Amino acid sequence: MTRDELNAHRLVKEAQEAMLSGLSRRHFLKESAFGLGALAMGSLLGSCGGLFSKPQTQISYDPAHPLLPKSPPFVGKARSVIYLHMAGAPSQLELFDYKPELMKMDGQDCPPSLLAGKKFAFITGVPKMLGPQAQFAQHGQSGATISENLPHFATMADEVSFLKAVKTDQFNHAPAQLLVHTGSPRLGRPSIGSWVTYGLGTENQNLPGYVVLTSGGSFPDAGKSVWGSGFLPSVYQGVQCRSEGDPVLFIKDPDGMNRDLRKASIEAINKANEQQYQEYNDPEILSRIAQYEMAYRMQIAAPEVMNINDEPAYIHEMYGTQPGKACFANNVLLARKLVEKGVRYIQLFDWGWDAHGDNPTNSLNIGLKNKCRSIDKPITALLLDLKQRGLLEETLVVWGGEFGRTPMMENRNGVQNPFKGRDHHTEAFTIWMAGGGIKKGFTHGETDEIGYSAISGKVDAFDVQATILNQLGFNHEEFTYPFQGRPFRLTDVSGKVINEIIA
Amino acid sequence: MLELLGRFHPVLVHLPIGILLIACLFLLLSLSPKFETLKPAIGITLFLGMLGAVFSCITGYLLAQSGDYDGKLVGNHQWMGIATAVISLLLLLVHKYAKSNKISGITALALIVLISITGHLGGSLTHGSDYLSAPLKEGGSKNTAAIPPIPNIQEALIYEAAVQPLLKNRCYSCHGSEKQKGKLRLDAQEFILKGGEGGHTVVPGKADESELIKRLLLPISNEDHMAPKEKPQLTANEIELLKWWINNGAPFNKKVKELSQPENIKPILLALQKGTATTSENKLSLIPEKEVGAAEERALKTLKNAGIMVVPVAQNSNYLSANFINAVSLADTVMDKIKAIKKQLIWVKLDHPLANDATLKGLKDCKNISRLSLNNSKITDAGLANLKSLDQLQSLSLVGTKVTAKGVAQLSGLKKLQYIYLYQTQVQRTDWNSLKKTFPKVKIDSGNYQVPTLPKDTTEVKVVVKN
Structure with missing residues (x-):
């Protein structure tokens, strides 16, 4: 690169930097008005629901009782x-x-x-x-x-x-x-x-x-x-x-573990999980509690049905x-x-x-x-x-x-x-x-x-x-x-x- | 592009209608000193309304060029529309320059009349000329007009009795004398056979090649699907009927009995004869037609706490289905709570080892129950007496209970009963004939099916070693 070229290069770079430092938040908003506008319109239209999107089935998901029976959108012939x-x-x-x-x-x-x-x-x-x-x-x-x-x-x-x-x-x-x-x-x-x-x-x-x-x-x-x-x-x-x-593997209580002890231990685990839930509010923790409770009931029900x-x-x-x-x-x-x-x-x-x-x-x-x-x-x-x-x-x-x-x-x-x-x-x-x-x-x-x-x-x-x-x-x-x-x-x-x- | 502009006409017209009406209203009101303050608004509203009217005229003219509409009706609407635009301009000028309350008042009244007539004519074009008067006529709006029963379907003319009423119900509003979308008319033989822009609407003898059938069968999301997805759809039976008619050469003068009648078409023809026809499918009613008020939240909650799963049969219904499989107790105190939902309860699964005759007393007043299952419960004949009042009962399952033929016969008064399941009960083999006589219309399933063991079932096919 010759000296002249180097100079030219430096000049271009300086000009670019000057331009960049001139760019402000105001520029951003001004230049992207159209894009932001489109984004805003998209979210507005999105919230209009029915007009622009298909109707959607509402499913209520209760993490504490995830398996409770729910109604289908219309009457089904099969259960x-x-x-x-x-x-x-x-x-x-x-x-x-x-x-x-x-x-x-x-x-x-x-x-x-x-x-x-x-x-x-x-x-x-x-x-x-x-x-x-x-x-x-x-x-x-x-x-x-x-x-x-x-x-x-x-x-x-x-x-x-x-x-x-x-x-x-x-x-x-x-x-x-x-x-x-x-x-x-x-x-x-x-x-x-x-x-x-x-x-x-x-x-x-x-x-x-x-x-x-x-x-x-x-x-x-x-x-x-x-x-x-x-x-x-x-x-x-x-x-x-x-x-x-x-x-289900390990569904039976091990020898020496009676039903009350099992119940007490599951209650203790659930209590700990509840504390965890208070702290983090993660709905999956509620599911976990529900699963422990179901597992306890399943111990009786499953061997009979299965x-x-x-x-x-x-x-x-x-x-x-x-x-x-x-x-x-x-x-x-x-x-x-x-x-x-x-x-x-x-x-x-x-x-x-x-x-x-x-x-x-x-x-x-x-x-x-x-x-x-x-x-x-x-x-x-x-x-x-x-x-x-x-x-x-x-x-x-x-x-x-x-x-x-x-x-x-x-x-x-x-x-x-x-x-x-x-x-x-x-x-x-x-x-x-x-x-x-x-x-x-x-x-x-x-x-x-x-x-x-x-x-x-x-x-x-x-x-x-x-x-x-x-x-x-x-x-x-x-x-x-x-x-x-x-x-x-x-x-x-x-x-x-x-x-x-x-x- | 011009056509697109034209399509804005039905939206745009509402602007001049509204603005000009309000301008006229302001003008008339301002004649009274009480509303004098409205005066300055009249000029600008009139001007905007006039602009709207002019644009409506332009877009309306473009829309009329598409040729989808009946010429005569369009003509009237067009000239009235133009008159509205001209009069509104006149009113603006009178208001501005003549300053005569009398002239402008009369012109305003005339304009109101004009707008009403033009609006009505426009409405007739889009919705059909009898749209407004339909609710006054017997039978309500034409989309749901029931096809009257045909006394003897076999002797009736197929086109006149079955096809034409169907086309009239479902197609004429867009492909009839007033509108011809896609240049298609379906209201007479010559038009049907001529077809529309899309090609051969009906190819006699070949339903699969007929544009009519092809479009009916397209997925509803497809743009070319008929009827348009916002309009009432044809039922499966109606499509079957049209297919059958076309496959038989689409005859216009033949009687039904002259056509070959495959198995799938017979029940449809029978339905036409009964007048239960094409508007609805004939099937076992899943839920009562009459809607019911919602059950109390509190009652549902107490039942849920007792381990009884009560949920609406569907999100759009208040009728309830109950499953007792997790119920801890079925004591009277629990069953008493059922009474709070007696109107809503229609499906009940009481397959519970604790359910006995006393339990059934709790269901006595739940007169809407249509399906009841009491499999493997402790109920006996005495308990069945409680079900005599359930006159909506369609299906009753008593598998694995101690009921006898005598007990079941108590229910002979239940007119809607269609199925009774009596597998593993005390009903004896010798009782079947008398039970069948007691319940001539009911399908009684005695169960006890066998699958015999054939020698092959337990042997294995082995490789044959050839020497």
């Missing part, structure tokens, strides 16, 4: 929900979506039109088509097609509404499961059970409002986030219970339970008992439906058939048992997986799998719903002649969520929670209530 999630995604083509045309293509190369621009979890190159690996028949007055894999459930054809054209945009288990239960394929959103208990509380103050039961030997791939409470108060997360041994052994033998026979083991049938029976006792949302996960065909347990002819046998009797018994107790009208039962399976046989890395299996498929799968004000014996939506994609009555996870909330008395578009400066809702910006299946 509780039992959601049966078949984790791993059962094949709709072997259960409900019968495609004789696909049989004719069995063993042929998959036409390129079905592969162009598509992404699959494992399929690479050109896979072979795979015909239905089960016999189908029509059942009931409604004539719903149900395969031989579910002989008991077939007798329930006239009780349920099938959604045969459900779509998703996630082809991996964890994000797809998160989408189904939290409305987002990424972590961090509250699950639908949390939304429901946040909005409605629960009827039995001695039990949790949102109970989760798992079977099949493994957790769902998305982990415990599928029953997480996200940004909702933590008291609304699902309470995972065990179906064997103690329902114990399926006091059910008569014919009920065990009906559900096909295996007392002492952790299995789906036991969980389903437990779910009915919980609904009877006023629990709001019961979430079941059954793992092991991922029929790729890479080993016998994951194949359509062996593993899938065994999985079907393990759920067929329980789900049938659940519907009948709720019905005979007058509970089916007010209990919404939902059954489904996180996505569907391809009409093509899986060829992992281009090599055909040793057993008959199908890859993950996002374009179409089947979910059914029953009870809780849903039509009986109805089918909505259909897929093309090989079951590859939905051609009418397309719905997605958001639509199912919107429908569940609707049956409980909520408008999913108005049921929001303020977080990070904007109201969040379960269905985010999508979702349409599936009016076609509502009775």
Whole structure:
């Protein structure tokens, strides 16, 4: 740099500094009048409410009694929900979506039109088509097609509404499961059970409002986030219970600790917490006190409700339970008992439906058939048992997986799998719903002649969520929670209530 | 841009109406010495009102160019509007220069009349010409006008009996003789088949391709959704009916019986015949139609303290639902408190091991109860006698109680009863037939469903090893 240049540089810098020192608060206000004005107008308009923003459901949240029952915005037909999630995604083509045309293509190369621009979890190159690996028949007055894999459930054809054209945009288990239960394929959103208990509380103050039961030997791939409470108060997360041994770990008082001593200790803890609350005024402390009190009551109530052994033998026979083991049938029976006792949302996960065909347990002819046998009797018994107790009208039962399976046989890395299996498929799968004000014996939506994609009555996870909330008395578009400066809702910006299946 | 300006007309018109009226009022009042002080305000208000009138005329003219409105009505409104603007200017001049109280007074009166007529004509354009007179006519406003029952739906003409009344109720106000939004008229065969700006409104035989159905089915948030979201929406049944009509070729002269009738359409047709028609869905009534006053806060609080969860069935209703599952005691003192909410209480879950015949006495006066569950309680036939007065009862669940067929038969006078659940009761197998005769309309669920164990249920499919 020459001397002249340096001088010039210094001059410019000096001028800039002089200008900056001249800038005052007055300048700021003057220069930013428009921006500030806009900000002010925004907040003014915002407070006008109804005019510029959507109406929002008012939920009163009382941190000292977070689970007291609350009224929904409008009268709902359902009071509780039992959601049966078949984790791993059962094949709709072997259960409900019968495609004789696909049989004719069995063993042929998959036409390129079905592969162009598509992404699959494992399929690479050109896979072979795979015909239905089960016999189908029509059942009931409604004539719903149900395969031989579910002989008991077939007798329930006239009780349920099938959604045969459900779509998703996630082809991996964890994000797809998160989408189904939290409305987002990424972590961090509250699950639908949390939304429901946040909005409605629960009827039995001695039990949790949102109970989760798992079977099949493994957790769902998305982990415990599928029953997480996200940004909702933590008291609304699902309470995972065990179906064997103690329902909740350490629920029994240890030997030598009697009930009075337990009570005294909880009172002492609560007193300390109350002092803390006086000091900090954090509402979460009140929740904590309420939780201690509920835990104390639950010590009596939970073992009684959670114990399926006091059910008569014919009920065990009906559900096909295996007392002492952790299995789906036991969980389903437990779910009915919980609904009877006023629990709001019961979430079941059954793992092991991922029929790729890479080993016998994951194949359509062996593993899938065994999985079907393990759920067929329980789900049938659940519907009948709720019905005979007058509970089916007010209990919404939902059954489904996180996505569907391809009409093509899986060829992992281009090599055909040793057993008959199908890859993950996002374009179409089947979910059914029953009870809780849903039509009986109805089918909505259909897929093309090989079951590859939905051609009418397309719905997605958001639509199912919107429908569940609707049956409980909520408008999913108005049921929001303020977080990070904007109201969040379960269905985010999508979702349409599936009016076609509502009775 | 011009069209946008035109759309401000319905807002803008209120300015001259208000300002000119107040100016005329000031002018007339100031004739009396008591209100003389108003005089200086007259000039400026008249001037502002006149300006408003001129701008309204301009925007009104632009709006009329959009062609959504009936030509004749618009013409009248337009000329009256222009007359209003001219007269207001005249009044301003008279007031300023003529200084004659008599002339300005008469002109002011004329202006008031003109404003009223112009305003009324404008209102007729936006709300329909019978908007004002509708409440005087029988049947109230036209949006809720009930479709009269059709004596024999099968013999009736489909268009005339079902489709036209529906279109009239829901569509004519914007797509009729007075307004043709989107250049669409739906009030006669030729117009319906001609369609509007959006293309083929009705494609006979193809409901899915018909713009009418497509727009009805769009999400309500969509701009093209019909009816506009602030207007009354078509019910699912009404849409079903239109779809069915179009899929059958959208006939205008066929009788209902000449069309094929799938299962889903039959109940809708039946509803038309009964006159319960398309205005509301037919379903089990969840809550009484008549609203009730709110229950006392204090009563709710005492019940809550007794462990009885009483909450309104919905945020927009005062009717209450009660669950006794956490109740510590069901003594008479507790049940007496229920009487304070006897008018509001409609859903009751009393599935409590302590509930017995004495408990039910507390529910005797709660005549609005429509759902009652007494599962696994200690009640017997004697207790059921207390329920005889609950004539709104629709569903009664007695699962796991000691009631017998004789006890249940006491309730045969309950006309609204639709469901009784009698699983695990003392009602004998031999009693079912007589019970069914006592309750011909009621669905009685005896329960005891079995799911037989098939050999396959307990066996496992294994890998077949081929040699």
